[in-house]
Amino acid sequence: QLLLQESGPGLVKPSETLSLTCTVSGGSISSSSYHWGWIRQPPGKGLEWIGNIFYRGNTYYNPSLKSRVTISVDTSKNQFSLKLSSVTAADTAVYYCARHYGSGSDSWGQGTLVTVSS
Amino acid sequence: DIQMTQSPSSVSASVGDRVTITCRASQDISRWLAWYQQKPGKAPKLLVFGSSSLQSGVPSRFSGSGSGTDFTLTISPLQPEDFATYYCQQANSFPHTFGQGTKVEIK
Numbered sequence: 001q002l003l004l005q006e007s008g009p010g011l012v013k014p015s016e017t018l019s020l021t022c023t024v025s026g027g028s029i030s031s032s033s034y035h036w037g038w039i040r041q042p043p044g045k046g047l048e049w050i051g052n053i054f055y056r057g058n059t060y061y062n063p064s065l066k067s068r069v070t071i072s073v074d075t076s077k078n079q080f081s082l083k084l085s086s087v088t089a090a091d092t093a094v095y096y097c098a099r100h101y102g103s104g105s106d107s108w109g110q111g112t113l114v115t116v117s118s
Numbered sequence: 119d120i121q122m123t124q125s126p127s128s129v130s131a132s133v134g135d136r137v138t139i140t141c142r143a144s145q146d147i148s149r150w151l152a153w154y155q156q157k158p159g160k161a162p163k164l165l166v167f168g169s170s171s172l173q174s175g176v177p178s179r180f181s182g183s184g185s186g187t188d189f190t191l192t193i194s195p196l197q198p199e200d201f202a203t204y205y206c207q208q209a210n211s212f213p214h215t216f217g218q219g220t221k222v223e224i225k
Binding site: 050 | 119149150151152154156160161163164166167168169173181205206207210212213214215217218219
């Protein structure tokens with residue numbers, strides 16, 4: 001059974017960089033069939049797609065965040081990561097990592113709340 | 119970016135009812151559409167992919183249809199565990215935008 005687990009600080013100061021890692025177990029991140037992605041959800045609001053990465057390193061970002069986002073992959077650790085720079089309170093959200101296949105994301109992490117506050 | 123518009127934003131229904139949620143894309147996305155169910159405090163769960171293919175383990179009372187710009191998720195008959203928020207998402211082109219969500223509430 002595929003499991004995804006987000007990890008990282010739950011509190012980030014304004015203007016600093018948010019860093020999260022998604023550890024994949026029960027399957028290989030190097031499969032050519034999948035993309036791996038990040039999605040976020042501000043408290044009480046809807047879902048926002050942040051970006052995807054392919055195991056070879058090809059990345060696709062939401063233009064609204066592109067100047068601040070970096071997604072990377074470490075195949076040796078079966079992990080992929082998210083960095084979001086210059087955060088503000090508007091970046092406070094639950095951040096999910098997910099596996100994307102075809103037209104849907106079929107496996108999700110449980111999500112981690114990141115609060116931006118001084 | 120492709121905009122995804124869901125309607126209604128909320129619906130009140132009773133157990134046993136038929137509920138239909140609509141998702142409209144701002145441009146042709148063929149059948150590159152997924153539907154998700156999300157319960158409070160939980161990650162979204164994939165229900166339907168490719169507009170009409172049911173994800174493994176999802177009950178057959180859920181069904182999806184549509185192509186191009188207009189899509190529908192139908193739940194019939196509605197069960198107690200189906201009260202949740204539902205999202206559509208297009209995967210035709212990046213960014214993979216979501217609809218704003220439809221909350222299915224108990225009548």
